[in-house]
Amino acid sequence: xxQLMGNLKRQIIEALNLKHLKPEDIGDDQPLFVEGLxxxxxxALELIVLLQQHYSIKIENPQEGPKIFRSVKTIxxxxxxxxxx
Amino acid sequence: xxIYIKGMGNISPQRTWGSDDxxxxxxxxxxxxLSCVEPDYASFIDAKQIRRxxxxxxxxxxxxxxxxxxxxxxxxDGIITATGYGCLEDTGVFLSxxxxxxxxxxxxxxxxxxxxxxxxxxxxxxxxxxxxxQTYTHNAFSFENALLDAMLQLSEAPRRSxxxxxxxxxxxxxxxxxxxxxxxxKQSNNSLQLFSERSGTFHGEGSAFFVLSGTPGENxxxxxxxxxxxxxxxxxxxxxxxxxxxxxxxxxxxxxDLVLSGKSGDAxxxxxxxxxxxxxxxxxxxxxxxxxxxxxxxxxxxGCWLAARMLKAQRVPEIVTPQYEGxxxxxxxLINQYFGTHYSLILLKAC
Numbered sequence: 454x455x456q457l458m459g460n461l462k463r464q465i466i467e468a469l470n471l472k473h474l475k476p477e478d479i480g481d482d483q484p485l486f487v488e489g490l491x492x493x494x495x496x497a498l499e500l501i502v503l504l505q506q507h508y509s510i511k512i513e514n515p516q517e518g519p520k521i522f523r524s525v526k527t528i529x530x531x532x533x534x535x536x537x538x
Numbered sequence: 539x540x541i542y543i544k545g546m547g548n549i550s551p552q553r554t555w556g557s558d559d560x561x562x563x564x565x566x567x568x569x570x571x572l573s574c575v576e577p578d579y580a581s582f583i584d585a586k587q588i589r590r591x592x593x594x595x596x597x598x599x600x601x602x603x604x605x606x607x608x609x610x611x612x613x614x615d616g617i618i619t620a621t622g623y624g625c626l627e628d629t630g631v632f633l634s635x636x637x638x639x640x641x642x643x644x645x646x647x648x649x650x651x652x653x654x655x656x657x658x659x660x661x662x663x664x665x666x667x668x669x670x671x672q673t674y675t676h677n678a679f680s681f682e683n684a685l686l687d688a689m690l691q692l693s694e695a696p697r698r699s700x701x702x703x704x705x706x707x708x709x710x711x712x713x714x715x716x717x718x719x720x721x722x723x724k725q726s727n728n729s730l731q732l733f734s735e736r737s738g739t740f741h742g743e744g745s746a747f748f749v750l751s752g753t754p755g756e757n758x759x760x761x762x763x764x765x766x767x768x769x770x771x772x773x774x775x776x777x778x779x780x781x782x783x784x785x786x787x788x789x790x791x792x793x794x795d796l797v798l799s800g801k802s803g804d805a806x807x808x809x810x811x812x813x814x815x816x817x818x819x820x821x822x823x824x825x826x827x828x829x830x831x832x833x834x835x836x837x838x839x840x841g842c843w844l845a846a847r848m849l850k851a852q853r854v855p856e857i858v859t860p861q862y863e864g865x866x867x868x869x870x871x872l873i874n875q876y877f878g879t880h881y882s883l884i885l886l887k888a889c
Binding site: 468469470471472473491495498499502505506 | 585645
C-alpha cells in the first residue's frame with residue numbers, strides 16, 4: 454500500500470502538472486479537491502484517465518467518484534480492491 | 539476610421555518586452571527557426587492556473603497583460619484574438635494520445651485547450667471579462683481581420699478599449715510537418731542575414747497584443763489609420779491596391795516616411811513586394827522585420843508593433859533599415875505578404 458501510494462503521488466503530480474509539489478508534499482489522507490490540493494472537475498477527469506491508463510481500471514459508476522478520489526489513500530484502496538488479476 | 543494604440547505587449551524572438559531599448563541588440567538565430575524570448579510567466583499568472591496552460595496560452599496572456607499595463611486599462615471592453623495555427627502544442631498532444639491510446643482513455647486537458655479560441659478565452663477567464671470575445675483564424679489574414687473588427691467596433695463606440703492581438707507558436711511537430719514543404723532555409727547560421735540569400739525563410743512565432751480605442755489621448759503610441767488585405771494579386775493588382783489604399787487614406791506616395799516590408803527572404807514569395815517597394819517608393823526608405831521574428835501567419839502583428847514603437851520613439855533601428863536618416867517619422871506603411879498569397883497593407887501614423 455505504501456509503495457502504491459508513493460507511485461500514485463508521482464503519477465498525479467505528472468498527470469496534473471503540479472510542478473510546484475513533490476510526492477512528500479501530498480499527505481496520504483489529504484483531501485485532493487477544493488480545500489486540499491485544490492483540484493477541480495477537469496482534474497477529476499484526468500484522474501479517471503490515469504486509473505484507466507496505469508491500472509486498467511474503469512470507473513463504471515460516476516457517482517462513486519467523490520468517494521474514490523477523496524485522497525491518495527482512498528484511490529489506493531480502490532485500486533487494490535479493483536485491480537484486474 | 540482611425541484607432542489609437544494605447545498600449546502594446548510583444549513576446550517575440552527578440553527582446554521586445556522589458557526595459558531594453560528598441561532592438562538595440564538584435565538576437566541572431568542559427569538553424570531554420572526563431573523561438574520566442576519568454577518572460578517568467580509566474581509574474582503574470584497564478585501558479586495553480588498556469589499548470590494546465592501550454593506555451594502559446596501563456597505567451598498570449600502575458601503579452602495581453604503587458605499591453606493592458608502600458609495602457610492602464612485593467613478591464614477591456616472586448617477581446618479579439620487572431621491566430622493562424624491555434625493551440626498547436628495541445629492539438630499535437632491530443633492527436634498523438636488519440637493514436638497512441640487507440641482512441642481510448644484520452645486526457646481532457648489537451649482536448650479542451652486545443653481549440654483556436656482557447657487563448658482569448660483564457661485571457662477573459664483570468665480577467666473575469668464577460669464582454670465581446672472573438673477569435674479570427676483566417677490564416678495570414680487573421681490579425682488583419684481582428685484589427686478590422688476592432689476598427690468597426692470602435693467606429694460605433696469610440697470610447698471603448700479593445701484588446702486585440704495576434705499569436706502563433708512553433709511546435710516540434712508543426713515545424714517538422716511544414717519543413718517537408720521545403721519552405722524554410724537550409725541550415726543558415728545567422729537569421730539576421732535572412733536577406734543575403736534567396737531561397738527559403740525562417741520559421742517564426744510570437745504574440746503581440748494591442749489595447750485600442752477610437753478616442754485620442756495624450757499617451758497614444760501611434761494610430762492605425764487604414765488597413766486592407768489582398769489575396770493572390772498579380773503585380774499590377776498589388777500596385778493598384780497600394781495606390782488606391784493610400785489615396786483613400788488621404789496620403790500620397792511621398793507622404794510615406796518609411797515602408798515596412800514583410801518580405802521573407804524567399805525570392806519567389808518576395809517578388810511582388812520587392813517590385814512594388816522598388817517601383818512605387820523610389821525615394822522612400824524600405825525596412826524589413828522578418829529577419830527579426832521569422833515567418834508565421836500573424837507576423838503582421840509583429841510588424842504593427844514595430845511600426846508603432848518606431849513612430850513613438852521617432853527612431854528607426856539600423857537593423858530595420860540603414861537607409862533612414864533621421865527625418866521626422868509621421869507615416870509608416872506596413873506591407874506584409876505570406877508565401878506570396880496573402881498581402882496586407884496597414885497605415886500607421888505618429889500621434
